[in-house]
Amino acid sequence: MPCEIWLKPSTETETKGAGLCMSDIPPFLTSTKLSSVPGLVHGFFTRAGGVSGPPYDSLNASWSNGDSAQAVSENLSRIMAALGLERLVSSRQVHGDVINVVGESTLRSFKARPPILLADPGDALVTGISDTGLLIKIADCQSVFLVDPERRMCANVHSGWRGSVQNVAGKTVEYLRERFNCLPGRMLAAVGPSLGPCCAEYVNFRNEFPPDLWHFQTRPAYFDFWAMTRHQLVEAGIPNENIDILGRCTVCEKSTFFSYRGERDTGRMAAVIGWKG
Ligand SMILES: [Zn+2]
Structure with missing residues (x-):
């Protein structure tokens, strides 16, 4: 089994999600490899468990696609509560290779957009601090979780086809090694629900992808x-x-996940990773 779905939140999650009843806690997918890392929380959320109406039904995590701002805020609060995190940091994703560090000092410069904080535009977030989830929004693109359990560093990378061409995932591994002394040889990675080989047709690939891909x-x-x-x-x-x-x-799996290719006008799923305690 590569993954499992959690339908029942932990007791701790119930406590954190003040004001939310069990049915308000959205389900999420996890990686069995990452689940064994002490202190790490992570989840690839689906489209279920939120309050947005069609075509964003229901757990839309993006304010940028025409959904009600109030509904998105409620969805983000539910996502945070499901993982028992105190803070969520996201950023405007631009299909590039900019990496933002989420640290105690950089946190203060982030813009508050309740219930979350916004880092500068970019497509990779990196942190070693506690109780702060890194949020990437997806609908066909990949969210790539990276973890060095010993250095207690993690990253969340947004990688669509432009990200793949720029190797943003590999560059983030390299950044963790150079800046934080992480060792790739002991790092773990998980890639969430995204465009599969069954559906990834690129008729203009000769113009879009370099020949080595x-x-x-x-x-x-x-x-x-x-x-x-x-x-x-x-x-x-x-x-x-x-x-x-x-x-x-x-x-x-359009009934389970948001898909830009499949639906165009749709929501964005949340993928979150962070350290607890
Ligand atoms: Zn497919």
């Missing part, structure tokens, strides 16, 4: 981005056996 085609014009990310993480030094690809395609 063309061999990730599974049939003409269809690409395996899960294999591409695995390859980039291994190249960055993470052992293959430490990488968990959940293998759930957002386009194939």
Whole structure:
């Protein structure tokens, strides 16, 4: 089993989610590899368990797609409560390779947009501080969780096809190594629900992808981005056996996940990782 779904929150989560009853706690997927790391909390949320109406039904985590701001705020509060976190940090994702560090000093410069904080625009968030979840919003793009259990550092990377072309996941591993002395050889990684090889058709790939990525085609014009990310993480030094690809395609499972390709006008799912205590 590459992953499991948690439908029943822990007692601690119930306490944290003041004002929320059990049915208000949204379910989320986890990686079995990351679940064994002491002090780490993480979750790939689905579209279930929120308050947004169609076409954002129901756990939409983005204010930028036309949904009611009030509904999104309530959804984000539920996401935070589900993981028992005190803070969530997100940023405007720009399909680039900018990495933002979430530390005690940088936190003060972030803009408050209750119930969360906004870092500068970028596509990777890195932290070692406690009770602060790193939030990436997705609907077909990948959220890539990276963890060094010994250095107690984690990262959340937004990687769509432009991110894959720029190798933002590999660059974040390298950044963790250089800046925080993380060792890729002991790091763990998990890739959440995203566009699968079954549905990733790129008819203009000759213009969009460099030739060294063309061999990730599974049939003409269809690409395996899960294999591409695995390859980039291994190249960055993470052992293959430490990488968990959940293998759930957002386009194939539109009733469970938001899919931009599948629906266009839709919500964004939350993927969150952070340290507790
Ligand atoms: Zn698919």
